[in-house]
Amino acid sequence: MSARISLLLCGLLAMSVTAVAGAAEKGASGDVFPFKVYKQTLDNGLKMVVIPYDSPGTVAYYTVVRTGSRDEVEKGHSGFAHFFEHMMFRGTEKYSQDAYNDLLKRMGADSNANTSDDRTAYYIVGPVSSLATMMDMESDRFQNLKYKEDAFRTESLAVLGEYNKGVSNPVQPMFEKMRDLAFTKHTYKHTTIGFVEDVKAMPGYYDYSIQFLNRFYRPENATLLVVGDVKPEQIFEMAKKYYGGWKKGYQAPKVEPEPPQTELKKAHIDWPNPVRPQLMIGYHAPAFSTTSVDSATLDLIGQLLFSESAPLYQELVVDKQWVDFIGGGPDFSRDPSLFTILTRVKSEDLVPKVQETIDRYVKQLADQPVDQQRLDRIKAHLRYSFALGLDTPGNVAAQVAESIAATGDVDAINQRFAQYQTVTPADVQRVTRATFVPQNETIVTLSHKAEAPAAKGSQGGANHD
Amino acid sequence: MIDRKVLTLGSLLLTLLAMAVPATAIEVVALPSANSPLVAVRLQFNAGSIYDPPGKEGLASLTSMMIGQAGTQKRSYTDLIEALYPMAAEIDTNTDREVALIAGLIHRDKLAEYTALLKEALLTPGFSQADFERNKEQLVATLTNTLRSNDEMLGLETLQDEIFQGHPYGHSPAGTVAGLKSITLEDVKTFYRDHYTQGSLMLGVAGGYPADYVASLQKDLAALPQGSKARMEVPPAPKVQGRNFTLVDKQTGSVGIHFGYPLPITRADADYYPLMVVNSFLGEHRTFHGRLMNQLRGKRGLNYGDYSYVEYWNVPPFTSLPSPNVPRREQYFSVWIRPVVPVDAQFALRAGLYEVQRLRDKGLTQAELDLTRDFLINYSKLWAQSLGDRLGFYMDSKFYGMPYYIDEIESRLKKLTVADVNAAAKKYLSTENYSAVFVTANAQQLKDTLQKDEPSPKTYNAQPEADVLEADKTIQAIKVQPTRIDIVPVAEIFEK
DSSP: OOHHHHHHHHHOOOOOOOOOOSSSOOSSOOOOOOOOOEEEEEETTTEEEEEOOTTTTTTEEEEESSSEEEEEEESTTTTTHHHHHHHTBBBBBBSSHHHHHHHHHOOOOOOEEEOOOEEEEEEEEGGGGHHHHHHHHHHHHHHHHHHOOOHHHHHHHHHHHHHHHHHHSSSHHHHHHHHHHSSSGGGGOTTTOOOOOHHHHHOHHHHHHHHHHHHHOGGGGGGEEEEEEHHHHHHHHHHHHHHHTTOOOOOOOOOOOOOOOOOOOEEEEEEEOOOEEEEEEEEOOOOOOOOSSSSHHHHHHHHHHHTSSSHHHHIIISSSSEEEEEEEEEOOOSOEEEEEEEEEEEEGHHHHHHHHHHHHHHHHHHSOOOOOHHHHHHHHHHHHHHHHHHOOHHHHHHHHHHHHHSSSSSTTHHHHHHHHHHHOOOHHHHHHHHOHHHHHEEEEEEEEOOOOOOOOOOSSEOOOO | OOOOOOOHHHOOOHHHHHHHHHOOOSSEEEEETTOEEEEEEEESSSOOOGGGGOOOOHHHHHHHHHHHHHHHHHHHHHHHHHHGGGGGGOOOEEESSEEEEEEEEGGGGHHHHHHHHHHHHSSSSOOOOOHHHHHHHHHHHHHIIIIITHHHHHHHHHHHHHTTTTTTSSSSSTTTTHHHHOOOOOHHHHEEEEEESTTOOOOOESOOOOOHHHHHHHHHHTTTTOOOSSSOOOOOOOOOEEEEEEEOOOOSSSEEEEEEESOOOOOOSHHHHHHHHHHHHHHHHTOOOSHHIIIIIITTTTOOOEEEESOOOSTTOOOSSSOSSOOSSEEEEEEEEEEOOOOGGGHHHHHHHHHHHHHHHHOOHHHHHHHHHHHHHHHHHHHTTTTHHHHHHHHHHHHHHHSSSHHHHHHHHHHHHHHHHHHHHHHHHSSSSEEEEEEEEEEHHHHHHHHOOOOOOOOOOOOOOHHHHHHHHHHHHHOOOOEEEEEEEEGGGOOO
């Protein structure tokens, strides 16, 4: 399941996860991100971010490639960034797939990778005593990946299996339909795992996969991110040795911008198994930005409407009990994407009433300035929520990886929280009026129909394992 | 069954900490960590679904929700949420077979404020009719919509229902639809009074809390009835005879498979540790070095993943590390084969059985033992990285009456020999007696195929390695010989 949607289901913002600094080095006072961040860039363009963290003996070693399903610009190749993530585990001349796995096993690491719209993240969390081995094996596969066509074809079936495992959940075909309908030009039209017909065609694209590696897996497009019981200077020195020979050559994809939507779009999915009706609503929303306050304002609007303390949530879930969950919020994305709402409704006849209720609260936000105290409570909630999630080096690295995906830098976290402080009731009204309008809206509904064909949907995010 | 010979630093620490607070009826685990800005509070009651009265399945879960997701005597649920919200705090609840957990993680700046709300919710629950109806409805929706709409979770839950049929573990903690419908608000009040007692409580606190915090909380919690420390007697799981298959029939594009059987041991037993090594070698959850993953997915492209377990695994499938606070006195062995295309279902089952049998027959080599042991000793340290997880694993250890589990893994594993590990494989692995669950469309067709038990040759889209083709000759011809195959329409699962 897509990380975004799973967060959405929990009624959380994409960024509102986290926790805290123990005796680690502290960042500037007042910043929500409490750790000192060390940065350097190698001559070949590889960015390095090191965050010392009080986790005795443990390190989180991340490689973030700023290529995700957004970069799949060629027709017929949706899902390839994720497929390629799988291929990154198929070995090199120095470390075969089995040798690579044995090394990870020997160190007792938690290791995997995952792909989203905007990035692919590879991670190893393990003993800091194995740091040199980690750097050796990771730098090796990013520079010297080598796999045969048979392995490529076999791995494509694991990707199809990944598609198949998720498709029994109605949310996934709904999300696929939402993206397909809401976007006409931009690559956010497809979800990260891709259109199913493209997934099925993957085995035939061995040569394309080599091209993919050469175009995107280049140092200028990657960040080495190390969080844990480490010394920054030591990491930078080691990285020169291991990554210094990685050749430049990144070719940025030409991602077409999405033209403004001009009319309300709707789709319905008949579901073959008995299930409560579900409603997904998407509105085009601005990209993540630390200069314009609009995307930060949408984070707050997400809380104003869909947090458990929101009056809309209280009316629908607690008082009237028309839905058993509702969540919503904007994507944390590099390009303009969607503010998505998802709810599961008790019965078919209530679906229009639920829609009317959502519209009523949205209208209220547009028409009346929100109470400043309420806004302050939301800002406090977001800050504490973020702090509560920074409790392991892996969690810290995962947060930073999202910031790097959206902006290329870690500073966006503190900048975003500083932005929250500046959002006014007038901003909330202005952004609500601009975003939540019918010509910007896409609605996908799903309900049971006995004779419907078995699910053929897809999913948003995807993992190597 | 409990071997107490090994006293590790962890267990010693646990004993000392437990002694550091005044003796009351309440068991305490306290892990102070002065530098931490966070505090984890966990209240674990012997109030899991085994205590559901027959015909009222779901009562334990519903009662915990009436504490954590409901109003208090002086505050509506809306007001409680409103008070917790600016601190980003929650009163989380999770009910499993044995225990119900009420948990929170809070910034220490807000500890006093949060603790007051937590105590209010626990000691003076409101038990309003509206909260009752809402929470009951949530549980019904979990069963009929969430679980039935997720083939993998559906299979996991159904397998447990099968393995523990007729046993107090034999229904999902979320209950059954019929059970939930028969529960009254009065039942919840009675359950709360009988099971939320000092005797049944284990209080866990970890992090940067003030010195007098635990004693003070303990004193306040003495407002709970005294109650008994004794847990309900749980009989051993029923013995599985033969190969009992359940085909859950629903409209779906692929076939998910789980199989397993009860184990007579838990992590409190010496035999658990050699079996833990065997299991890790066979199918450590979401890693790439388990045989099942490597052979079924890596070499054959059968599906997305294949794993095995010697304990209940409660966390959602997309997380990699185990979670604490779901201790169980009865455990089971299981294999999870993630959805395969229908034409491969029979072969996938055979391939899973082949790997289990192969390990039982051949065991591990010294090199395989060494590598797997190294892995587990380091890997298990990652399970307790966060404050809450560390606390949870200490609480589990107290539940099982054993030294700190994470330390125990290291000390036990270091002493294992190949003979120990291979004896455990022989003793506890079986392909003779098990339950299997398939979540599938066209169940009748799959039933016929399984009953005929004819060879199931596998075709590939690429040239597999020679050893794969060689093993396939054996796998495709394995005689499964199902003893019983039942087809259950999905709409009947979790009904009663």
